[in-house]
Amino acid sequence: MELSILATGIVRILGITALVILSYSMVIRNFPNGWKKSAAIGILFATGAILSMNDAVMPAPGVFFDGRTALLAIVYPYGGLIGTVIAALLIAAYRIWLGGVGVVPGLLSILMLCCVSYAAARVPVRKIPVGFGRSTLIGLAASLSIISVVLLPGEVVATIVGAPLIAVILANIANVVIIVNFLEREKSRLRIIRALEHEASVDPLTKLQNRRAFDKAALRAMNDNRAKAAHCSLIMIDIDHFKTINDRLGHYTGDTVLADVAAIIQKNVRLGDVVVRYGGEEILLLLANTKQDAANALAERVRSEIENTDFVSGSESVNVTVSAGVASLGEKYASMEALLKAADKALYHAKLSGRNRVEVA
Structure with missing residues (x-):
């Protein structure tokens, strides 16, 4: 050869x-x-x-x-x-x-x-x-x-x-x-x-995903709903009187509280759920294939755990509560935009009703 x-x-x-x-x-x-x-x-x-x-x-x-x-x-x-x-x-x-x-x-x-x-x-x-x-x-x-x-x-x-x-x-x-x-x-x-x-x-402070990641996840969730008729829910959470915490104890303490609240929320969700720092002290949960009742129960569980947690920053101990608005896809809300508005409106009602509570759209 x-x-x-x-x-x-x-x-x-x-x-x-x-x-x-x-x-x-x-x-x-x-x-x-x-x-x-x-x-x-x-x-x-x-x-x-x-x-x-x-x-x-x-x-x-x-x-x-x-x-x-x-x-x-x-x-x-x-x-x-x-x-x-x-x-x-x-x-x-x-x-x-x-x-x-x-x-x-x-x-x-x-x-x-x-x-x-x-x-x-x-x-x-x-x-x-x-x-x-x-x-x-x-x-x-x-x-x-x-x-x-x-x-x-x-x-x-x-x-x-x-x-x-x-x-x-x-x-x-x-x-x-x-x-x-x-x-x-x-x-x-x-x-x-x-x-x-x-x-x-990813948000560098809370280690949660940011709004850019939410947009992609929301698109996937909507496609799944159209294709599989799967349930999808949103929970919008806001820390009560967060500005007061920053003004009274400083932004370092405020950042610590925000990160700790994010960690509690992250601990309570499933692997496939999307948790987003939506803006300031607002945290948004996108729950795929989750019915309204299950989303309500999760929001209440998170609210209660945060209320009963002592947040410590340096020598300071801080009591924190959150308010939450919950909305789910269905006949009433058929788009992600409508769902966001509904969750935000429910959160607003929770604030008006005395805070430290969960409202359902």
């Missing part, structure tokens, strides 16, 4: 893995963490491997060198167990379909690569940091799968050993290094983007 043909094939393999890298960035942006993301990564890596197998280097009839080695060697750290199993099964099925004398060695190689991938994920980053050294070691370990060629007929092995075999091993190592480098860069870039998005949507 001419080395020029092998070199050309290796370049094609690297081109296909570049497409996998580009597609990976789309997967991690559009799939939340969980089994769906793992499955998508497994399918992606399998697709890249299968495309590479269709354009493989063939040193002998039925024997293939392609990009599956590098992709399988790193699938576990990125796709987890689910992604690894999916990738391995799809690649194995396609290798069986291709046939040839290399089927059994190919399947053994797939199994060995999955083991290498799992082992690589178990090595702590503190011992071998992510980078060129770690990638090179993974590539070297992945190249051990080449020993499966011993299962081939002797005359086939004779056409592989020597310079072609060394070149393929080096190409596999280089492929792993290149892929891992770009995948890690993409993960790092996504972490930065998500951190910036988090900062842009």
Whole structure:
């Protein structure tokens, strides 16, 4: 086999893995963490491997060198167990379909690569940091799968050993290094983007979401209501006499009280509920799939807990109460704008009625 043909094939393999890298960035942006993301990564890596197998280097009839080695060697750290199993099964099925004398060695190689991938994920980053050294070691370990060629007929092995075999091993190592480098860069870039998005949507004092985040959540809630007829409720909460707290005890104490009130509210809601610092000392709760009675009970529970909490700032102990207005989507209020106005109006009535109470729109 001419080395020029092998070199050309290796370049094609690297081109296909570049497409996998580009597609990976789309997967991690559009799939939340969980089994769906793992499955998508497994399918992606399998697709890249299968495309590479269709354009493989063939040193002998039925024997293939392609990009599956590098992709399988790193699938576990990125796709987890689910992604690894999916990738391995799809690649194995396609290798069986291709046939040839290399089927059994190919399947053994797939199994060995999955083991290498799992082992690589178990090595702590503190011992071998992510980078060129770690990638090179993974590539070297992945190249051990080449020993499966011993299962081939002797005359086939004779056409592989020597310079072609060394070149393929080096190409596999280089492929792993290149892929891992770009995948890690993409993960790092996504972490930065998500951190910036988090900062842009979170109030720094209360750690609650801000109005920008509420607008997105409200749009999702309205779409869910139209599609699933799910219930949705709003609770608007305002700290009573908050200006007096600021004027009498200072803004530092006021900020502390506001943050503590926010923490109490956050503690009482579900994971999927949206709690927003809506403005000043106003806090807005968007409760998806929550009926009016449940929203009323939550507002009353929060009001009572805040009333019975001693807020301490330095040497000062502060008694705090809140008023709340509750409104729910339904025949009376069919839009988020109407719901906001209704909750705000109910809060206004709670203030007029003596404060430290919950009013329902």
